Amino acid sequence: MASSNVVHAAFPKPLTEDASRSYTLPARYYTDPEIFELEKERIFFRTWQYVGHKSQVAKPGDYMTATIVDQGVFVIRGRDGALRAFYNVCQHRAHELLQGSGNVKAVITCPYHAWAYAPDGSLRSARNCEHVQGFDKSDFGLKPVRVEEFCNLVFVNLDEDAMPLAEQAPNLEASIRDFVLNYDDLVFTGTSTFGDDVMQAGWKVVVDNYVECYHCGPAHPAFADMIDMACYKHTIDGISAFQLGPDTKPENSAYDFKADDPIQRAAFWYLWPTTTINIVPGSVSVNITHIVPRSPTTTSFVNDRLVVAGEAEDEARNAYLFDLLGHEDQLLCESVQRGLMSNAYDQGRFIVGPEVDGQEEHVVHLFHHMVKQALDGA
Numbered sequence: 001m002a003s004s005n006v007v008h009a010a011f012p013k014p015l016t017e018d019a020s021r022s023y024t025l026p027a028r029y030y031t032d033p034e035i036f037e038l039e040k041e042r043i044f045f046r047t048w049q050y051v052g053h054k055s056q057v058a059k060p061g062d063y064m065t066a067t068i069v070d071q072g073v074f075v076i077r078g079r080d081g082a083l084r085a086f087y088n089v090c091q092h093r094a095h096e097l098l099q100g101s102g103n104v105k106a107v108i109t110c111p112y113h114a115w116a117y118a119p120d121g122s123l124r125s126a127r128n129c130e131h132v133q134g135f136d137k138s139d140f141g142l143k144p145v146r147v148e149e150f151c152n153l154v155f156v157n158l159d160e161d162a163m164p165l166a167e168q169a170p171n172l173e174a175s176i177r178d179f180v181l182n183y184d185d186l187v188f189t190g191t192s193t194f195g196d197d198v199m200q201a202g203w204k205v206v207v208d209n210y211v212e213c214y215h216c217g218p219a220h221p222a223f224a225d226m227i228d229m230a231c232y233k234h235t236i237d238g239i240s241a242f243q244l245g246p247d248t249k250p251e252n253s254a255y256d257f258k259a260d261d262p263i264q265r266a267a268f269w270y271l272w273p274t275t276t277i278n279i280v281p282g283s284v285s286v287n288i289t290h291i292v293p294r295s296p297t298t299t300s301f302v303n304d305r306l307v308v309a310g311e312a313e314d315e316a317r318n319a320y321l322f323d324l325l326g327h328e329d330q331l332l333c334e335s336v337q338r339g340l341m342s343n344a345y346d347q348g349r350f351i352v353g354p355e356v357d358g359q360e361e362h363v364v365h366l367f368h369h370m371v372k373q374a375l376d377g378a
């Protein structure tokens with residue numbers, strides 16, 4: 001731990017609880033591989049990470065894989081209906097077991113030497129193991145990972161002692177359901193990325209950008225034409241935050257929607273540390289946009305779309321979100337990441353007022369403070 005404390009030392013200027021007096025995280029926190037290593041241990045391996053929608057693992061044997069920075073995991077529905085998660089590594093000589101998503105009929109068979117595991121993680125067979133002295137199959141079961149369904153979404157946590165997500169974010173599900181009345185009818189329909197598959201910006205730059213709309217007027221003219229920025233609102237609630245655009249315009253320069261479409265408002269939820277959920281006007285469609293850190297300075301911002309089963313997607317809206325808006329944000333984030341390498345920048349300030357106003361940076365401050373607390377080991 002001594003080395004961690006050196007890596008994460010006192011800041012030149014204070015990052016305080018009072019946003020109006022606080023400075024931002026120092027630039028080194030966005031560039032230093034040692035900070036990223038500390039974030040793995042103290043943030044990513046201790047928090048709930050989104051994997052997919054429960055409809056993707058509805059039937060016995062259905063599975064989906066995910067990577068938590070450098071830790072492969074998979075989630076699988078057992079024959080008994082229970083959802084389980086495991087590290088995605090064979091206990092023989094460490095080949096990965098499953099790729100992507102799909103369904104295993106009876107056992108999970110390792111592609112390397114065909115050790116076979118039951119969906120409950122127990123080792124069923126290890127070819128030719130009869131003469132291996134002291135070999136006990138029960139010593140080589142898969143290593144389990146915590147898994148939970150929350151708001152019909154599947155999350156995993158590498159910390160076996162983690163507090164359940166529903167306790168950590170007690171109001172989030174009700175907030176989402178208030179906006180999407182037929183939420184239980186939604187199914188997974190496809191994956192896209194905001195911007196390129198991998199953007200040249202670290203995960204914290206991407207979160208910083210998502211949780212404020214101070215930039216929306218200057219940097220997203222079509223978005224600001226559709227959503228009245230003067231009424232934009234922010235709410236902070238524990239480890240989650242919420243942005244609401246209550247006033248929108250059906251004819252605008254982003255994409256058109258109808259005045260009687262079921263979704264008329266724009267709503268953006270953020271769940272510490274890497275999950276975002278959003279809806280924008282038009283037909284019912286929920287975007288689960290999760291931040292996948294690839295390295296200290298690269299990220300994938302991956303979007304799973306949920307729509308009502310059998311309903312067509314709005315291609316014009318998707319084109320606006322993933323091509324135009326996503327690339328606008330990508331360019332912003334990549335420019336910031338380059339700027340954070342500048343010898344002429346270290347810590348900035350948060351633009352905040354006495355209230356949590358929609359065009360301010362209260363949530364960026366919340367996020368920086370949570371990162372600091374997590375790295376402090378708090």
Ligand code: FES
Nearest residue numbers: 090092093110113
């Ligand atoms: S590494 Fe999996 S069976 Fe050998």
Ligand SMILES: [Fe+2]
Nearest residue numbers: 209215220329
């Ligand atoms: Fe943006």
